[in-house]
Amino acid sequence: MGHNTENLSIFRGLIKFKSNVQKIWGVLIWLSIVTTIEVALGIIKPEFLKTTFLRMKILNWIFLILTLVKAYYIAWDFMHIRDERDSLKGSIVLPLIFLIPYLAFILLLEADYIYDVMSAGFVSWNF
Amino acid sequence: METTITNQTDNSEIWGGGNEPFSASYGKLMMWFFIISDALTFSGFLVSYGFSRFKFIDSWPIADEVFTHFPFLHGVEAPMYYVAFMTFILIVSSVTMVLAVDAGHHMKKNKVILYMFLTIIFGATFVGSQAWEWKTFIKGDYGALETKGGQILQFVNSNNGKRVSIKDFSIRSNSNRITHNKNRGVWYNSESELPTYNVIEVKDGFKLNQNLLIRIQKLDSKGNKIILSRDESLDKIQDAITVVEGANLIHNEYGHRLFADFFFFITGFHGFHVFSGVLINIIIFFNVILGTYEKRGHYEMVEKVGLYWHFVDLVWVFVFTFFYLV
Numbered sequence: 001m002g003h004n005t006e007n008l009s010i011f012r013g014l015i016k017f018k019s020n021v022q023k024i025w026g027v028l029i030w031l032s033i034v035t036t037i038e039v040a041l042g043i044i045k046p047e048f049l050k051t052t053f054l055r056m057k058i059l060n061w062i063f064l065i066l067t068l069v070k071a072y073y074i075a076w077d078f079m080h081i082r083d084e085r086d087s088l089k090g091s092i093v094l095p096l097i098f099l100i101p102y103l104a105f106i107l108l109l110e111a112d113y114i115y116d117v118m119s120a121g122f123v124s125w126n127f
Numbered sequence: 128m129e130t131t132i133t134n135q136t137d138n139s140e141i142w143g144g145g146n147e148p149f150s151a152s153y154g155k156l157m158m159w160f161f162i163i164s165d166a167l168t169f170s171g172f173l174v175s176y177g178f179s180r181f182k183f184i185d186s187w188p189i190a191d192e193v194f195t196h197f198p199f200l201h202g203v204e205a206p207m208y209y210v211a212f213m214t215f216i217l218i219v220s221s222v223t224m225v226l227a228v229d230a231g232h233h234m235k236k237n238k239v240i241l242y243m244f245l246t247i248i249f250g251a252t253f254v255g256s257q258a259w260e261w262k263t264f265i266k267g268d269y270g271a272l273e274t275k276g277g278q279i280l281q282f283v284n285s286n287n288g289k290r291v292s293i294k295d296f297s298i299r300s301n302s303n304r305i306t307h308n309k310n311r312g313v314w315y316n317s318e319s320e321l322p323t324y325n326v327i328e329v330k331d332g333f334k335l336n337q338n339l340l341i342r343i344q345k346l347d348s349k350g351n352k353i354i355l356s357r358d359e360s361l362d363k364i365q366d367a368i369t370v371v372e373g374a375n376l377i378h379n380e381y382g383h384r385l386f387a388d389f390f391f392f393i394t395g396f397h398g399f400h401v402f403s404g405v406l407i408n409i410i411i412f413f414n415v416i417l418g419t420y421e422k423r424g425h426y427e428m429v430e431k432v433g434l435y436w437h438f439v440d441l442v443w444v445f446v447f448t449f450f451y452l453v
Contacts, residue, residue, distance in 0.1 A: 020229050028222045032215065039211040042191070042452045050350070060453045067448040071441055078225045078437040080430075088149035092159055100170045107174050111181035119185070 007082045010073070027077045031070055038066050158431045162438045165400075169442050172396065173449055176389040186344040188382030189352070190451050196263045210451050213256045214443065217401075220249030221440040228433045231426025236415065239429060243412040246436065250405040257398045264390065267373030269293065270322070271380040272329060274366040279382050281342040282333070283354055291339060293370065296332040297324040322370040330364055344382050390450065397446055400439045407432050 008023050009016040010030070017023035041049070041059060049059040076082045081089055149156060180187050190206075197205040227242035270293035272280040282291040302325060309317045324332075333339055341360035345353045355363055371380040379387035411432050420426045 020232075021226065024222055024225050024229065028218065031218050035211065035214055035218070038448075038452060039207055042207050045191075063448050063452045067444055070444045074221065074437055074441045074444065078221050078440070079434055080228075085150050088151055088156075088159075091149075092163060095163060096166055096170075099167060100174075103170060104174050104177065107178045108181050111178040112184075114182045115184055118182070 010077065023077065027073050031073060034066050034070050038063060152427060154427065154431050155434070158434045162434060165438065166442075169393075169396075169445070172389075172393050173445060176393060176449065179385045179389065183383055183385070185346050186383060187346075188344075188379075188386045189350070193264070193381045193386075194260070194451065195268075198259060207451060209256070209260065210447065213253055213260070214447050216249050216253050216256065217440050217443050220246050220253065221437050223249065224433045224436045228426070228430050231420070231429045234421070234426070236418070236421055239415050239420075239426060240412070243408060243415060243429070247405055247408050247412060250401055250408065250436075254398060254401050254405065257394060257401075261391075261394075264387075265373050265375065267371075267380050269380070270324075270370065270372045272326065272364065272367035273369045273371050273378060274363075275368050276366075277384065278366075279344050279371065279380060280363060280367055281352075281380075283340050283342050285338045285340045285357070288354075290342075293324060293329050293332075293372075296336045296339060297328045298332045298335070299324070300328050300331070302328075322372050324370060326367055326370055329370055330367065333364055334361065393446060394450070397439070397442055400442065404432075404436050404439050407435065 008018070008020065010023065010027065015026065017026055041062065045059065049062065050057050052058070053061060075093075081092065084092075147153075151159075192206075194210060195204050195206050197203065197209045223242045223245040227239050227246060230238035230242060269281065269290050271282070272293075274280065282293065282296070283289060284291050304321070304325065305311070306321050307316065307318045309315075337357070339360070340357060341355045341363050342352050343355060343363070347353050369378070371378040373380060374387040374390075376384075376388055376391065378384060381387070411428055414420065414428065415426075420428060
């Protein structure tokens with residue numbers, strides 16, 4: 001309750017809203033646009049986006065980035081992290097930003113190794 | 128440790144947030160603690176899904192082919208539309224929740240009631256939609272054969288490359304085999320429901336239909352499932368030992384069985400979160416109606432349950448990406 005100083009701008013101040021309610025609807029429109037782009041790309045799956053970049057399809061990179069964009073706006077505007085103190089912001093976001101990619105990195109790397117063993121080794125699993 | 132004793136009157140010794148270091152109340156901080164640990168739990172699940180997927184990267188089911196149904200549109204291929212609709216429902220419920228929180232800040236009781244009510248309705252709609260999605264997934268589409276090694280063999284028409292249901296070509300034989308229930312034989316033995324056709328019936332039908340081909344789980348370099356030639360198909364079908372219709376925790380007609388396991392586990396765990404979120408929302412809703420928070424002087428409880436509700440939405444954004452898009 002303590003904070004009456006709500007930050008009413010998104011996109012680094014590019015769009016400023018007059019009231020909190022207006023900002024909420026603005027964020028809804030933005031999230032809907034992002035979701036629509038994701039679904040459209042998921043249905044069409046354009047050929048030129050299927051080339052790989054850093055061992056992953058460009059299309060999948062786009063999905064991942066758009067997901068993080070959505071997550072940012074849900075956390076910052078719906079969960080009001082934007083209005084919290086920097087110390088609270090950091091203690092919520094930093095552990096997750098560090099731990100989750102770390103976990104993903106070690107497990108996916110290991111899985112890729114197992115895939116190599118199974119496809120190049122002497123294990124037959126296709127029978 | 129005399130140095131740590133602070134003088135109550137000396138404000139310079141207190142943190143910037145006063146007695147609340149983060150300028151957030153105890154309850155809100157505890158909700159954040161819970162959310163962080165739950166976020167790590169969900170990322171553990173999603174990462175283990177990624178692990179299995181990377182392990183079987185060249186034979187993972189294609190989500191577009193799995194989720195193609197939309198209610199009341201029978202036989203229409205509608206990949207993704209239904210789940211996009213579900214995502215939208217959940218985002219809208221998040222908006223009504225944050226509007227309720229905002230109305231609470233301004234002590235507008237009736238608006239809080241209205242927005243909480245809408246949030247509950249949208250949340251329940253989402254859980255219902257998920258139940259429908261599960262039902263279609265469990266029921267299955269075309270049916271398939273499974274080999275001894277657990278590989279799924281699906282059937283396509285060589286003329287147009289479209290999937291063919293096993294019901295369309297299998298030849299009904301005069302098998303009088305019935306489901307083995309506990310009351311029909313040895314009391315400690317029973318089996319799940321028999322498939323519509325047995326393996327021999329499917330194999331016989333396949334041999335008679337010259338234009339049928341087998342599609343295996345393996346993907347080619349373009350990400351499409353490999354279709355065998357007629358000769359290879361006739362050879363491959365000898366390996367089949369069971370008929371699979373739909374998906375459960377052991378068999379999955381859409382492809383790799385781990386896909387079904389993770390689908391049930393992760394969307395189920397998320398659906399359980401939504402379900403408990405709806406229950407908590409209902410409790411808070413009645414508290415608002417009874418005027419509990421009006422008497423208390425603030426609607427912070429709505430804010431706390433709102434945090435949880437948005438978190439559930441946040442998790443769905445990731446589940447949506449990793450199960451349906453990527």
